[in-house]
Amino acid sequence: MKLTIHIALFITLSIAGCNGSKNAIAMITPEALNGTWTLDEIPGAKSGLAELYPDKKPSITFDAANLKINGYTGCNNFNGPFKIDGAMIDLSSPLAMTRMMCPGDGESTFVKTLQNANGWTVRDNTLRLMTGDMVVMKLSKLVQ
Numbered sequence: 001m002k003l004t005i006h007i008a009l010f011i012t013l014s015i016a017g018c019n020g021s022k023n024a025i026a027m028i029t030p031e032a033l034n035g036t037w038t039l040d041e042i043p044g045a046k047s048g049l050a051e052l053y054p055d056k057k058p059s060i061t062f063d064a065a066n067l068k069i070n071g072y073t074g075c076n077n078f079n080g081p082f083k084i085d086g087a088m089i090d091l092s093s094p095l096a097m098t099r100m101m102c103p104g105d106g107e108s109t110f111v112k113t114l115q116n117a118n119g120w121t122v123r124d125n126t127l128r129l130m131t132g133d134m135v136v137m138k139l140s141k142l143v144q
Contacts, residue, residue, distance in 0.1 A: 028087050030064035032122040036071075037062070037139035040126070042113055044136065052106035060114070060139065073110050075102035089120045089129070113137050 039049065039058045049057060053074040060071035062082070069091070070079035078097040083090040092115045113136050117129035122141075129137040 028121070030084050033062035033064050033084070033120070033127070035062065036060070036142040036144075037127045038142055039110065039137065040140050041138040042109060042136065043134075043138075045109055045113075047105070052104060052109060058106075058110045059142070073097070073102075073107040075107045076100050078111075084120075087119055087121065089117060091115055091117055091129075 037060050039053070041049070042052075045052065056072070056074065058072055058074045060069055062069055064084070067081055067083065068079065069082050070077070072078075076098040078095040080095040081093050083093075095111070095115075114129070116131050117136055118132070119130035121128045121130070125141040125143070127139040127141065128135045129139070
């Protein structure tokens, strides 16, 4: 009888432990976005980063507590709000932006890709912005 109770208890705890670890892996906290991220890749862009951003790569800084972003498009500075709900992100609100004349397609590629993103993950100091299940932008965390 005691053996049956111990086996049942072991199975119950094993199942509960597995469910708990799945939740821990899937949990995404807004604080993971905090800090400055520098563009590494825009999969699907017509040109490479060196051609799109010959002087300086774009970056974005997240302030999750205040739901604000600011950054650099490769030509102009910007700031604005964002929304987050778990793994969903909304960066589509209009951005306040300086208005320098920008050569090439770098700024428009960055802003359009950023504003079309609706999902995110952070792993190994890499922020992946996604549209649906497709990664559309990869950024590296600036370590200070």
